[in-house]
Amino acid sequence: MRFVLVVWFLALQLFALHVTGIDSQVANGKTASITFAKQKGVVYSYVEMGKKKFPIVQVPHDKGSYFSLIPVSYYEKAKPQELFVHYKKDGQKQKTMLYLDVVKGSYAFEEIKVDPGKVNPKSKQVRDRIAKEYNEAMKIYNTVTPKLYISKPFILPLQSKITSDFGKARVYNGSHKGYHSGTDFRAKVGTPIVATNDGKVVFVKDRFYSGGTVIIDHGEGIYSCYFHLSQFKVTKGQMVKRGEVIALSGKSGRVTGPHLHFSARINGIQVDPLQFVTLINTRILKE
DSSP states (O other): OHHHHHHHHHHHHHHHHTEEEEOSEEETTOEEEEEEEOOTTEEEEEEEETTEEEEOEEOTTOTTEEEEEEEOOTTOOSEEEEEEEEEEETTEEEEEEEEEEEEOOOOOEEEEOOOGGGTSOOOHHHHHHHHHHHHHHHHHHTOOOSSBOOOSOOOOSSOOOEEEOTTOEEEETTTEEEEOOSEEEEOOTTOEEEOSSSEEEEEEEEETTTEEEEEEEEETTEEEEEEEEEEEOOOTTOEEOTTOEEEEEBOOSSOSSSEEEEEEEETTEEEOHHHHHHHHHHHTOOO
């Protein structure tokens, strides 16, 4: 009886909000979505999960539909999460609670041998550089531009074989542990890399771990990242179009060989880039 009551309660909430689509379950490191229909007297604001807020945005070319992306950290524990949808109804602030079941993702394991100096740097100067670069990047990722630059589906940064998937548990040189924060594509040095969608270039620099790096802001907290590049074809502040060449691939930073590391961030949270691309293309940006 309790299960029936819970389902009945959630159905009422969804109907009251005109929710047209919602993911009830998502794995750690993945992205979920909620879609809403325009409703008279209702102004959507944001979705809250824990201490994070995710904007509710109008679907491009559809004034009657809205969406919110809910990124889940790789380190999030498997358990039901409460989501609070904030909105105004006839000028009055309201919120409705929904549920998202976070489950443990199935990720592989791999051991990698790299330059020891790229695993546990002993130089204070290098450690300071790494800390500075990390803080610089996180400041960018946690900035939500209140504008959506994209209107068409995402494309891949290049057409090539995937050599390492997102989420693999990694051990570097038998000791240092971490996880693979993006998707690696095979790419010999000098391969053209393109922007996966329209946006603004917000970072162009060589970094200790990621080497030649380009970060594109697609608006509303969505960022795509391109690592280990050998040459830049864009500058910071430049607006780019989907498919525009932004760099050439390389083998800079902490690598075992030449390739492109492609990753994505949503409201500061690292997510599986290919799952995100599939989700937003099939649910939100359908042509």
